[in-house]
Amino acid sequence: MPRKFTPKVVTANALIEGDVIWLTANDQWTRCMDDAELIEDEAHAQLRLLVAEGQLDKVVGPYLADAVSGDAGPAPTHFREEFRTRGPSNYFHGKQAEAV
Amino acid sequence: MYKYNDFDEAFIRERTRQFRAQVERRISGALTEDEFRPLRLMNGLYLQLHAYMLRVAIPYGTLDSTKMNQLAFIADKFDKGYGHFTTRQNIQYNWPKLTDVPDMLDALADVEMHANQTSGNTIRNVTSDHFAGATPDEIEDPRPVAELLRQWSTDHPEFQFLGRKFKIAVGASEHDRAVLKSHDVAVQIVKNDAGEVGYKIFVGGGLGRTPIVGQVLYDFIPRQDLLPRVESILSVYNLLGRRDNKYKARIKITVLENGLDEFRELAEKEYARIRPTFHGADLELLEDIRQYFQQPDYLDASTNAFDVAYDADPVFRSWADTNLAPHKNPDYAIATISIKAHGQTPGDATSDQMRVMADIAKEFGHDELRISHEQNVILPHVHKSHLPAVFARLQQAGLATANVGLISDIIACPGMDYCALATARSIPVAQQIATRFDELKLEHEIGQLKIKISGCINACGHHHVGHIGILGLDRAGVENYQITLGGDGSETTTIGERAGPGFAYDEIVPAIERLIYAYLDLREDEEETFLQAYRRVGLSPFKAALYPEAKEKHAA
Numbered sequence: 044m045p046r047k048f049t050p051k052v053v054t055a056n057a058l059i060e061g062d063v064i065w066l067t068a069n070d071q072w073t074r075c076m077d078d079a080e081l082i083e084d085e086a087h088a089q090l091r092l093l094v095a096e097g098q099l100d101k102v103v104g105p106y107l108a109d110a111v112s113g114d115a116g117p118a119p120t121h122f123r124e125e126f127r128t129r130g131p132s133n134y135f136h137g138k139q140a141e142a143v
Numbered sequence: 144m145y146k147y148n149d150f151d152e153a154f155i156r157e158r159t160r161q162f163r164a165q166v167e168r169r170i171s172g173a174l175t176e177d178e179f180r181p182l183r184l185m186n187g188l189y190l191q192l193h194a195y196m197l198r199v200a201i202p203y204g205t206l207d208s209t210k211m212n213q214l215a216f217i218a219d220k221f222d223k224g225y226g227h228f229t230t231r232q233n234i235q236y237n238w239p240k241l242t243d244v245p246d247m248l249d250a251l252a253d254v255e256m257h258a259n260q261t262s263g264n265t266i267r268n269v270t271s272d273h274f275a276g277a278t279p280d281e282i283e284d285p286r287p288v289a290e291l292l293r294q295w296s297t298d299h300p301e302f303q304f305l306g307r308k309f310k311i312a313v314g315a316s317e318h319d320r321a322v323l324k325s326h327d328v329a330v331q332i333v334k335n336d337a338g339e340v341g342y343k344i345f346v347g348g349g350l351g352r353t354p355i356v357g358q359v360l361y362d363f364i365p366r367q368d369l370l371p372r373v374e375s376i377l378s379v380y381n382l383l384g385r386r387d388n389k390y391k392a393r394i395k396i397t398v399l400e401n402g403l404d405e406f407r408e409l410a411e412k413e414y415a416r417i418r419p420t421f422h423g424a425d426l427e428l429l430e431d432i433r434q435y436f437q438q439p440d441y442l443d444a445s446t447n448a449f450d451v452a453y454d455a456d457p458v459f460r461s462w463a464d465t466n467l468a469p470h471k472n473p474d475y476a477i478a479t480i481s482i483k484a485h486g487q488t489p490g491d492a493t494s495d496q497m498r499v500m501a502d503i504a505k506e507f508g509h510d511e512l513r514i515s516h517e518q519n520v521i522l523p524h525v526h527k528s529h530l531p532a533v534f535a536r537l538q539q540a541g542l543a544t545a546n547v548g549l550i551s552d553i554i555a556c557p558g559m560d561y562c563a564l565a566t567a568r569s570i571p572v573a574q575q576i577a578t579r580f581d582e583l584k585l586e587h588e589i590g591q592l593k594i595k596i597s598g599c600i601n602a603c604g605h606h607h608v609g610h611i612g613i614l615g616l617d618r619a620g621v622e623n624y625q626i627t628l629g630g631d632g633s634e635t636t637t638i639g640e641r642a643g644p645g646f647a648y649d650e651i652v653p654a655i656e657r658l659i660y661a662y663l664d665l666r667e668d669e670e671e672t673f674l675q676a677y678r679r680v681g682l683s684p685f686k687a688a689l690y691p692e693a694k695e696k697h698a699a
């Protein structure tokens with residue numbers, strides 16, 4: 044039996060800055076996961092990934108990451124993706140610092 | 144220190160110019176990421192979890208104050224004011240922008256530095272003993288040979304597209320401080336029975352998924368045969384090495400699959416073929432290089448100031464006992480600057496700290512600095528009378544931690560705080576262990592102990608050869624830490640034994656604590672180190688301490 048599709052977001056790193064970005068529903072890239080498009084359908088997910096892969100002059104290494112619907116928007120399920128929303132744990136650098 | 148000639152200078156500038164054009168073409172869209180990636184990797188530029196990372200080569204870990212100051216300048220101008228010294232004697236900047244990297248490479252070239260071959264499937268930065276040129280137990284300074292190998296391997300046309308990365312280390316003492324047997328090829332400078340200096344060659348060592356201790360390929364090869372021998376080893380590997388499976392592509396697997404004797408035979412054939420093409424220019428070059436690695440102009444002065452401070456100041460005494468090593472000149476010492484203050488990130492130094500170390504080296508250290516694979520900074524030549532002043536300056540900069548070789552002198556790779564390949568974090572585990580044992584005030588009582596932590600099976604943190612090794616894994620979506628015991632990265636290299644099931648993130652520090660208490664209980668006396676005790680009693684008492692539940696179950 045095929046496994047049930049779990050919701051996804053499209054994520055990548057920005058070409059110039061190298062920081063983490065997510066694809067929004069209106070084809071923009073956001074630096075805040077809250078604004079990402081939560082994709083609930085497998086076929087749609089593949090399509091969105093294709094859109095991202097068509098923008099390789101702006102982004103590097105797009106992929107589909109598991110996510111769930113959270114209070115403010117899509118939220119990560121795996122700790123790696125959670126770290127990507129925040130930055131390193133040894134310094135207050137990266138997204139956690141930019142959000143202030 | 145080696146000084147670039149016109150050829151080196153032109154080569155580095157040309158590489159930087161090329162990379163600047165490549166970056167422009169990537170941004171304009173003329174190059175895809177697939178095309179650009181190998182180009183940026185050839186220049187040490189990675190894309191990590193949160194940002195790009197530039198890995199800068201510090202050949203055999205040697206720096207002077209000019210270079211160190213420039214590393215500080217780059218950290219301030221293009222990064223977040225710090226750098227991370229790695230287990231391969233390199234420095235990494237964690238936050239550069241793609242558009243800044245060509246300028247960073249130019250700034251490096253200004254002080255005869257570069258990021259070439261710090262990534263990709265080529266011969267990587269050649270590493271060496273961080274006490275080279277200073278330690279009394281060396282046959283000779285190993286760095287000229289390391290520099291010769293660096294020049295030979297730089298842009299070597301045959302070896303730019305190997306099956307996998309290739310790491311070479313050079314040492315010159317029986318006591319191995321350069322983890323020789325964990326390298327693809329290691330060169331140990333030795334003397335034969337006739338008193339001639341030559342090389343012992345190890346092959347096929349490596350950590351990672353399949354940890355293997357390097358084996359002796361040649362007990363002794365004469366001086367003039369070094370490059371043709373190493374080249375023949377590389378050629379055989381390049382042809383024979385597997386390219387179908389990344390995990391089987393290192394030379395250790397080539398040697399394992401074909402057997403050492405078969406490998407040696409093939410290398411012998413290749414050697415016979417290429418030997419006539421070496422006409423001695425390599426030896427002349429080595430002689431030239433050697434001129435740059437002369438002994439410093441030693442100071443002839445009283446060491447009394449050291450003795451006075453040592454007797455009067457217990458804080459200085461503690462640092463001196465822990466962080467100093469004997470020098471070949473009895474009036475001198477080798478001083479290790481710990482960049483692992485309790486709770487700090489192992490291997491990180493701020494730009495201010497870099498400048499302090501540069502100033503101290505210039506004023507008191509014959510302008511020499513070394514980076515160790517254990518992620519500390521070394522002042523290889525300090526006259527003993529200057530040590531109290533050096534110590535005072537280090538104290539002011541937060542660099543006077545007396546923990547070299549102790550439980551908080553932990554090797555930790557960047558792990559999932561930075562590295563895109565990581566399966567778990569390693570830095571916070573190191574920070575917590577160091578903080579905990581500092582609180583317990585047990586560090587000095589525990590004595591010599593090497594903890595090494597990797598954030599994935601690639602083992603950049605050398606966990607297999609840690610007396611206590613910690614490997615961070617992803618077990619069903621949570622961080623999990625596996626402990627290995629009894630590893631050793633010295634001349635008696637041993638791969639650590641797995642202790643049992645892993646521990647969750649919040650269980651790993653208490654587990655290490657239980658392990659240490661078990662050691663303190665069972666050691667014969669204070670002289671018996673953790674490793675010696677482990678070798679005497681084996682795994683089981685430590686296992687019992689790590690898994691008390693299992694014991695209870697057994698008893699029930």
Ligand code: SF4
Pocket residue numbers: 556557558559562563564565566597598599600601602603604
């Ligand atoms: S051991 Fe793994 S996590 Fe650590 S630096 Fe190496 S590749 Fe990254």
